[in-house]
Amino acid sequence: MRNPTKSAKKTAKTAPKTVGDRPHVSPLMPKKFANLPPIAGVRLATGEAGVRYKGRTDVMAAVFAPGTQVAGVFTKSKAPSAPVDWCRTALACGEARALVVNSGNANAFTGKAGFEGARDVAQSAAACVGCKASEVFLASTGVIGEPFPAGKVTKILDRLVREAAPGSWRAAAEAIMTTDTYPKLATASALIDDKKVTINGIAKGSGMIAPDMATMLSFVVTDARLPAGVLQELLSAGVRNSFNSITVDSDTSTSDTLLLFSTGKGAAHAPVTKANDKRLNDFKAKLNAVLLDLALQVVRDGEGMSKAIRVDVSGAEDDAAAKRIAFAIANSPLVKTAIAGSDANWGRVVMAVGKSGEAADRDRLTVRFGNVLVAEKGDRAKKYNEEAATKAVSGLEVTIAADIGLGKGRATVWTCDLTHGYIDINGSYRS
């Protein structure tokens, strides 16, 4: 059950038209975007503040019902953005009444003025909503180090809060895009105590973890009634095999933010006070599915990507070792360029396993492209067939599997190839 949510599974067969401000769109753009139902207890609005872009929305605001609980996970960067600092502090209270997100400027490495700008936005939103500033959550994505024009955002906040309405998830997802070529949406319903609750999520990101454009943001809202502590446990666990298992370019954003809100305004279910409560099993599974769906949408929109790559590692000493090996493969520029060129250059996979630093034994290593065995026992596979191997790396979706042959550790990570498009996008992003 890799992707069991309602987001579109099929990809466009013909070149889709342009979305956003990038000339081309990912060949793996979903053929149809998920249609997210309204969620009781949250209203959304978007607007054009002109932070950086012209002629498109660049601010989205969400207004939550009183008592909405919140949890979050953030970048591990030692140079986090002002909104990340703000959210970490606000999270200590555990309640949320509003979320304000802008694209075009990351408000990162902007010093005291950047902090004050973030606070201005929070205070302004709090005044409009009628709540404490600490109940306002913030995220900003765009260029690092540019002075943050807080006034442009605060100027339209009053209108946004007044106009906020249920639905509009698609518009919200579009307003937070930067180099994304498509909006990222996912939804699922789950049962708690036979009561149906809904989970909606949106995300933005095109380099997964990248400094000033592909910064990953994601916001997930449910109408279930779950306390902040439970939400946090679910989110910290759920991120491991979703957002923390993808990479586009190995660069870590200053702004990565994933927030999970629980409005408690859906079908009434009995209180749940512990994350390991069995009544949450279905909810957990569906939440994890939404997170994975959004994470995969991010990586399938990797900057300049032409192919999605799945890396399965098995037989490592333990799961952590497997994940490090998988990331060594997924982050290798030489593996990624080979896949871009449909070159079945399995020697580069061997190289990446060898450089991971994890225990590996050349003579026990097995490598597959798709179902095609290409290397085994320290040598090219006996029945190696160049044509079959090339075919296995020629499609839009490529799977690389490496069995280390030492233990039971397993991990899967997702990435994309490295193409001229990445160089184009990143050689002149600011200009």
Place this chain on the structure above:
Amino acid sequence: MRNPTKSAKKTAKTAPKTVGDRPHVSPLMPKKFANLPPIAGVRLATGEAGVRYKGRTDVMAAVFAPGTQVAGVFTKSKAPSAPVDWCRTALACGEARALVVNSGNANAFTGKAGFEGARDVAQSAAACVGCKASEVFLASTGVIGEPFPAGKVTKILDRLVREAAPGSWRAAAEAIMTTDTYPKLATASALIDDKKVTINGIAKGSGMIAPDMATMLSFVVTDARLPAGVLQELLSAGVRNSFNSITVDSDTSTSDTLLLFSTGKGAAHAPVTKANDKRLNDFKAKLNAVLLDLALQVVRDGEGMSKAIRVDVSGAEDDAAAKRIAFAIANSPLVKTAIAGSDANWGRVVMAVGKSGEAADRDRLTVRFGNVLVAEKGDRAKKYNEEAATKAVSGLEVTIAADIGLGKGRATVWTCDLTHGYIDINGSYRS
């Protein structure tokens, strides 16, 4: 004294003509190659074995005087090539009579047949020279996983050993090139006990550490008379701030090999038995200079590079932390693409410092491009000037300096930018 050897310091002003089998040459190709003098006790020869390339030399052999001492450092890959395995074993004896290097095939991940091929080459060379196979050192560079055609190499060995002559260093450096756009040569003379000795070195590598093409190889020979143990100490220390301080693409080769030979046939100096003998101070300095010169030549020929980048980190907790931060900057695809585009995107440097995992404090961090201060105290520099910053990243050589503001740790690493050329070269290397 960054580069105090006799290799050419100036780079060509006009586009130099093609060298090797790549259509373009690095803009930082030395204007003039170092002219290496003959070294007593070593004879060189090159030949066309047709391992992979046609119409160019692809094997070089060196024959050493009896009693020649040897030391080596190798890739840390868990999947080393057959020649690396061979050399590690041979090194235990500490004496060398011959070196055989081929380009076009790395003899890596080639299983039992690969080991036997390496042994065949060593035994064949030993028979021609009249020595033990364990006194023959080997290196192979090229595609991983292709069956190694040992017979093509052994077939011409007899002739090479017969024809080997002093001099011919330039031809030797050319025979070991793969995607290199120019041969890498350096020489220096040093005094031991007022006796002049010579150090000659050659290298190949275009991705520094890369799996099947840019595999780094380097061979350094001196006519000084130094025991293997001393050589090994000098080499292990010398590699730290030279070959272990460069990166092109963060990928680690299965074949990286650096060997240091001491023939003892130069001007007779009194025996030296300890690496910390003061009489070796000048020799150490000159050896380190040759190693750094060769390492910089490798990185200045990085695949597809258009600019050389020097990264200076200061103020880190300790030197090791500084080096990890420097490599986080030097390996960041986003930093490298920004420099390629002459984009003074210092936010990406902040991002890279933040993701390094080392202690850093946003509010103490200072970043410079060349002499231009761009960021300080958690904010854009007060006197930030976009024009000056852009100019600082627009030349052929760019320096990025980050002061962490926490301690006294320092490190310098060298890299190159990431361009369309890298994608071109690596998207279809095998075809």
